[in-house]
Amino acid sequence: MVLRLDPALAERLAAVAEVEGRTVTDVAREAIAALVEARRNDKHFRRLLEDNLARHRRLFDLLGEDSS
Amino acid sequence: MIGLDTADLMVIAGGVMDCDSGTALAQADISAADDALAQAGVAGRAGAPGEARLHPAEAADAAIALTDALLQHPPFPAHREQIAVAAGLQFLAVNGWQAYLDVPGAAVVVIERLAAGQLTPAQAASWLVAHLFPDPGLDSGPGHPRARPPTTKFPVTLITRAVRRRYRRRRYLSPFLISIRPGGGSITTMVTGPLAFTGHASKALGLARRESSRLGRLRGPEHILLGLIDAGDGLAVKALKRLGVRPDAVHEQVDQLTDQPADYPPEMVAPQTRRVWHAVADEAFARGDDYIGTEHFLFALFCDHDNAAAQILTRLGAGEREVRAAVAELLAETGRERSA
Numbered sequence: 001m002v003l004r005l006d007p008a009l010a011e012r013l014a015a016v017a018e019v020e021g022r023t024v025t026d027v028a029r030e031a032i033a034a035l036v037e038a039r040r041n042d043k044h045f046r047r048l049l050e051d052n053l054a055r056h057r058r059l060f061d062l063l064g065e066d067s068s
Numbered sequence: 069m070i071g072l073d074t075a076d077l078m079v080i081a082g083g084v085m086d087c088d089s090g091t092a093l094a095q096a097d098i099s100a101a102d103d104a105l106a107q108a109g110v111a112g113r114a115g116a117p118g119e120a121r122l123h124p125a126e127a128a129d130a131a132i133a134l135t136d137a138l139l140q141h142p143p144f145p146a147h148r149e150q151i152a153v154a155a156g157l158q159f160l161a162v163n164g165w166q167a168y169l170d171v172p173g174a175a176v177v178v179i180e181r182l183a184a185g186q187l188t189p190a191q192a193a194s195w196l197v198a199h200l201f202p203d204p205g206l207d208s209g210p211g212h213p214r215a216r217p218p219t220t221k222f223p224v225t226l227i228t229r230a231v232r233r234r235y236r237r238r239r240y241l242s243p244f245l246i247s248i249r250p251g252g253g254s255i256t257t258m259v260t261g262p263l264a265f266t267g268h269a270s271k272a273l274g275l276a277r278r279e280s281s282r283l284g285r286l287r288g289p290e291h292i293l294l295g296l297i298d299a300g301d302g303l304a305v306k307a308l309k310r311l312g313v314r315p316d317a318v319h320e321q322v323d324q325l326t327d328q329p330a331d332y333p334p335e336m337v338a339p340q341t342r343r344v345w346h347a348v349a350d351e352a353f354a355r356g357d358d359y360i361g362t363e364h365f366l367f368a369l370f371c372d373h374d375n376a377a378a379q380i381l382t383r384l385g386a387g388e389r390e391v392r393a394a395v396a397e398l399l400a401e402t403g404r405e406r407s408a
Contacts, residue, residue, distance in 0.1 A: 035075035059172040
């Protein structure tokens with residue numbers, strides 16, 4: 001996984017990984033997973049997403065057919 | 069402006085792929101997501117407190133930039149176009165805009181041409197801005213920009229105003245249908261001026277009028293279909309022949325329609341027909357065509373799958389997908405790939 005991080009953050013991430021005996025990739029992925037979980041609980045964001053997916057169902061079906 | 073971040077993309081992908089966000093994350097190419105967000109310039113979530121809603125042109129530009137970046141750097145290659153579009157729509161939504169892409173077939177063409185580099189992001193944004201409307205529920209969520217009261221204006225009024233504003237600023241405009249003059253042989257748009265009908269399309273429209281008069285019914289999409297069939301030699305009829313659709317079978321099915329009382333004045337147009345007219349201009353613009361041909365009418369008949377013409381064609385084995393593929397084949401064979 002390649003991520004663009006500012007040097008200070010990259011250094012902290014490497015330090016956490018070293019202390020915990022894990023790879024930087026694992027630590028980064030876990031951090032993103034925590035953020036994803038928090039975002040998944042954002043009801044407003046989810047409502048907008050569900051509305052969009054429902055309103056454009058046919059468009060997504062057509063795009064899905066094209067990529068399959 | 070409220071941007072999106074990698075976590076947002078994972079949630080969006082989960083919704084598109086109908087899976088848990090964690091599952092989406094496990095499949096994601098995070099570096100591609102990172103590259104796409106950086107390229108689009110919409111990374112980061114927070115909007116400034118009290119920040120006004122983006123101007124529709126700015127919203128369209130940013131949404132297309134995000135869609136384009138995700139097409140170039142797909143975090144989920146197997147769902148590249150779906151997730152790119154979903155992210156663009158979600159970006160618009162969190163910034164208080166809704167996109168009404170009521171001609172999905174034309175929207176697909178725009179996305180495909182954008183992905184293939186046949187359409188610039190500016191051109192795609194110009195198309196998109198004509199389909200944007202303020203979200204009436206804007207004030208319902210936390211962290212959103214300045215709320216506005218729900219609008220009660222008819223959407224066309226809103227589009228007209230938006231287009232006029234851009235027109236005054238001498239910016240490139242999206243095609244917007246302001247008048248339809250089949251008798252004069254063109255569709256007039258504020259953007260492109262008249263889009264001339266091809267000879268076959270003009271002939272088909274005349275025949276459609278004649279058929280609706282003969283049957284004494286509202287002029288519906290099924291009469292446009294009859295006109296296309298009877299015009300004889302247009303691209304539409306060639307595509308239908310290739311798909312094995314017999315003209316007499318179409319006539320037979322239209323004659324059997326009994327859902328309308330007869331004896332309407334021949335000039336009366338069914339509401340579904342107005343949708344077809346709007347879709348015709350969308351189809352032509354999506355393909356970058358500067359004319360209206362019979363193929364645009366044939367595609368536009370599928371703007372509404374409930375109309376009789378779309379149902380008849382589908383029953384006869386010429387559904388939207390088959391029709392688009394047949395026309396694309398014919399255009400490729402005649403060296404008009406760009407229009408396909």
